[in-house]
Amino acid sequence: MASSFEQSAPGHLIIDTGVDSASRREFHADWPVNVNDPQVLREFSSGVIAGKVIGVERSYVDANAVIVTAYSIQLEKVYKGQNIPATISLTLPGGSVRLGEYISSLDKLGLYEMKLGQKDPELLRNAGLDPDQEKDPRTLDPDTLVTENWGMNPTSKSLLAELQPDSWVFYIGAVEGDVYYGAAFDHALSYLKDGMVYGLHPEAERSPIPESELLRG
Incomplete structure (x- = not known):
């Protein structure tokens, strides 16, 4: 799949997967916890990190017949988790x-x-x-x-232009070998700006939380 590359302030590399931030598909699941609350989602996840997208590896159809995209993520901060490499392959729902x-x-x-x-x-x-x-x-x-499109594209040009995040915040679920997967399907991506963490999911808590809250175990 062809991708276009360009630089976008503040230092995010856009590797456009062709999935815009609009026209989001709906997904309904019976989660055992309130994953719309970022603090609860933190506890539900095996790891929480901040980072930047430095590459798009591929988009493919997973075992559940969902189109997903694997991104190369450069680690900037670890809020939860151990032995997470400086660069990881992270798979999120959505793609072409x-x-x-x-x-x-x-x-x-x-x-x-x-x-x-x-x-x-x-x-x-x-x-x-x-x-x-x-x-x-x-x-x-x-x-x-x-x-x-599950609203999970951290390379969306329109999303980057609208939000101008300092970093993306990724909630990690399963880890298989060298591949990490987002937690709670379409809740796995938030963003960091001016020391505050904001949710992207339409049902996420509307009020941002301080970045320091992600460090609380």
Whole structure:
């Protein structure tokens, strides 16, 4: 997948994955804790760090048939966790893949019928097609980009321009080998600005918390 590179104040590298901050998809889960509260989310996570995106490794379809993107993150601060390397590969929900790869991945997972068997209207809209028309996704141009946006793109140009974060704050969940995964799906990203931590999720606590609160164990 092609990416564009440019520099953006205050020192963030934009490696645009093509997923804008708008038109966020909804995700509903029964979390055992209130992950909308950043302090509770901190306790729920295995690690919490601040850092900058220094690379986009790839976007792909994971085992749950969700499009995710792996980012290279340069560590700046550790609020929780031990033995976290200076640079990590961190996977967050959202990204774009070509339709041919998307269909092939769904076939391998045995989930094509569940995801696309009903001519998924959202997929057709993402492909620039009228969802009211009967189109078999297998007959569409395989190079068409399919995008899933969960509001988790730290390379979004519009998001960087709007927020101008000092750093991104990542809540880490599972760790498999050298790969880290965001905690609580679409709650795993916040941002740091002027010593305050702000949530990105629409249901997150509206009031920011002091950065020092993330250090409390």
